[in-house]
Amino acid sequence: MLKLGLIDTGAPPAADWQAAADRLADVTIVDAEAADAVLVAGVDRANQSVADGRHVLLLPGSVADSTEAARLETPETTVVMLAATGRFQPSIQEIGAVNCSGTLGPPGLLRIHRWRPGGQQVNTSDLADQLDLANWLFGTLPSEVYAVRRGESGSYIHVHLGFPGGGMTLIDMATTLPDGEDYYCLSLIGGDGSAYVDDHHNMHLLFAGGHPEAVRGGEGVAGLVSLLREFSAAVAEGRSARPGPSELAAALTVAEAAERSIEAGEPLRRDETGDGYELG
Amino acid sequence: MSSDEVPTVFRCAVVSVVKHAYVPNGVVKHPRFDLVVVCDDADQPDWVHERNQLYADEQRIPYVRDIQRAIAEFDVQVAVISSEAERHCELAVRCAEAGLHVVQDKPMSNRVSECDRVVDAVAEHDVRFMMWNRNFLPALVEAKRVIDEGWIGRPYAFHVDFYFAKDSGPAQGSRGPDEPPIDWLERQIEAHSDGSDGGVGVDPMGELKIEGIYPLAYIQHLSGSRVERVYARTTSHFHQANFDNDVEDLATVTLEMENGVIGTLCIGRIGAASHPDIGEIKLHVLGDAGGLVISEARPEVSVYYRNQPQFEFRGRRMAIDLDYQLMDDFAAEIDSGSGGILDAVTSRDIAATVQAAVDSGKSGRVEEVG
Numbered sequence: 270m271l272k273l274g275l276i277d278t279g280a281p282p283a284a285d286w287q288a289a290a291d292r293l294a295d296v297t298i299v300d301a302e303a304a305d306a307v308l309v310a311g312v313d314r315a316n317q318s319v320a321d322g323r324h325v326l327l328l329p330g331s332v333a334d335s336t337e338a339a340r341l342e343t344p345e346t347t348v349v350m351l352a353a354t355g356r357f358q359p360s361i362q363e364i365g366a367v368n369c370s371g372t373l374g375p376p377g378l379l380r381i382h383r384w385r386p387g388g389q390q391v392n393t394s395d396l397a398d399q400l401d402l403a404n405w406l407f408g409t410l411p412s413e414v415y416a417v418r419r420g421e422s423g424s425y426i427h428v429h430l431g432f433p434g435g436g437m438t439l440i441d442m443a444t445t446l447p448d449g450e451d452y453y454c455l456s457l458i459g460g461d462g463s464a465y466v467d468d469h470h471n472m473h474l475l476f477a478g479g480h481p482e483a484v485r486g487g488e489g490v491a492g493l494v495s496l497l498r499e500f501s502a503a504v505a506e507g508r509s510a511r512p513g514p515s516e517l518a519a520a521l522t523v524a525e526a527a528e529r530s531i532e533a534g535e536p537l538r539r540d541e542t543g544d545g546y547e548l549g
Numbered sequence: 550m551s552s553d554e555v556p557t558v559f560r561c562a563v564v565s566v567v568k569h570a571y572v573p574n575g576v577v578k579h580p581r582f583d584l585v586v587v588c589d590d591a592d593q594p595d596w597v598h599e600r601n602q603l604y605a606d607e608q609r610i611p612y613v614r615d616i617q618r619a620i621a622e623f624d625v626q627v628a629v630i631s632s633e634a635e636r637h638c639e640l641a642v643r644c645a646e647a648g649l650h651v652v653q654d655k656p657m658s659n660r661v662s663e664c665d666r667v668v669d670a671v672a673e674h675d676v677r678f679m680m681w682n683r684n685f686l687p688a689l690v691e692a693k694r695v696i697d698e699g700w701i702g703r704p705y706a707f708h709v710d711f712y713f714a715k716d717s718g719p720a721q722g723s724r725g726p727d728e729p730p731i732d733w734l735e736r737q738i739e740a741h742s743d744g745s746d747g748g749v750g751v752d753p754m755g756e757l758k759i760e761g762i763y764p765l766a767y768i769q770h771l772s773g774s775r776v777e778r779v780y781a782r783t784t785s786h787f788h789q790a791n792f793d794n795d796v797e798d799l800a801t802v803t804l805e806m807e808n809g810v811i812g813t814l815c816i817g818r819i820g821a822a823s824h825p826d827i828g829e830i831k832l833h834v835l836g837d838a839g840g841l842v843i844s845e846a847r848p849e850v851s852v853y854y855r856n857q858p859q860f861e862f863r864g865r866r867m868a869i870d871l872d873y874q875l876m877d878d879f880a881a882e883i884d885s886g887s888g889g890i891l892d893a894v895t896s897r898d899i900a901a902t903v904q905a906a907v908d909s910g911k912s913g914r915v916e917e918v919g
Contacts, residue, residue, distance in 0.1 A: 377786040377799050380710065380815050382833055384840055413913065415780045419705055419809060425835065427706070427811055429803045431913075435784030437801045439813055441706065443835050452840060456829065458712065458799065458815075460721070460786055463823040469831075469842045535915060536780060 274304030289493035350510035373459025390423035397520035415536035416527035565632035579876035588619035633750035638663035685874035702838025709764035714824035730793035755796035783910030
């Protein structure tokens, strides 16, 4: 039984983590002092937890850049996993499954729209969450990165990626929606087929006068259940879990390349070492 | 021609009709346009004459192997051009010089220099020009209304997915090591039977050139902004004919436009198995006060039945008034002497954007739109 302590919870409230654990026989939520694994934000807390001998679930968005990500301690005896709920959403899991099985043929084009309210700047760590999906689905880092930013507060970013072999990705993230719900759409075009995750497809209609309201059919806590299942399995089997620190560092590296592309107004290419990106 | 000389009904010459005939068929959906003759140059190859003759027979109008004679003898005011892409502009220039208004199938041309000739000829001879387009599809009309009424504030990002779920001959990788590369023109002639011959012509064209004008015209129509810089990724991912002829069947394009507006395009001929209908064609528009997600296919009716052919579309588009509205707009353009949903100058700009995207796909750099 994995005893998980919720030191930080991030966007999903503690009740959702509890609800997810309730659906698993081998995970229970306990006080942090009694935990053998913890959910934390930030590299310092993660490293402290590792030093205390605890396995770590690290909240996405809590690591600012790839340099910070490189400071993550990852001893062989301890599992450090990124709590990237994006990968574990049931709809995204389905996309990942048909991609991984080869059902769609070789991936050719990935498109993601991620729109939210709030108006704040879309920062590197926000972007990294979606870039991780691109890296995961193409199974490698992009070879080219081009990006543009708009909005007075940097509230909109568009990233254009090229992958080895001709694959390509467009990701746009906005925080310019008015107060209310967000919107998500992901499509993957493969050589033999395609798959679409789109809030537009999953809306119910509510009639209460005037134009009907669209009411999204949600996916509940199933994403957190899948995430905890992978985490607990990795702990039980003494193996690493994915996405881990290396996937986080990779996504942040691409996000930083996007920022440099915005400044330069030109695409960046993966450098000869394969670890970074350069202009030209 | 002065306004009081504008005829009530325009007599139209179909000037070459070697592709699917949706353009001339669309023209006559409007009661002010009448097809009176099909014509082409006498020195065209036999397959061109055969298709022209077939269409003339279907319409029960003559086929004349001499364009100038057809224009003179049949008293036409409008040319409807649906030839191979590389002949589009040459024919348009000749018709404009003869004083005809021009309706032209896409693409405008496979060379921007040819588009420039049309722009000049149309201006010099004071005739009207319309590139065939889809801007009056019901979903586009609705999108334009919502944006113009200010529901999403000032729009700043326009994204279009324009996938055609069609095959295009053998799949990539299917050619044996001893087999010759696929000849583009032969493949396009063969494709006429299933309607996938949009790239018919001697010069190979990728999806950006064949279909790009439709989604780019959407973006132009909705934004009113001109494209300044383009970054694109292109590849041949699906079809052997595209691979053998070094033209893309899948592309992504970033458009940096006037006034800080952003546009993006995903375009591809992604194979018939990839979608139950023509393909996922969507628009995502962001404004500073909201967003808009539009399915281009709507409204549609879904139809399923026993023994339904595998590739018959399950979703059937409804209430399409595109042909009539395009030609009504064109008639108004002729009557007034100005305006138009997609005139020569705008079409030329779109062709230049397409060329910049093709160039960017090959260079890996951001390209300025000339």
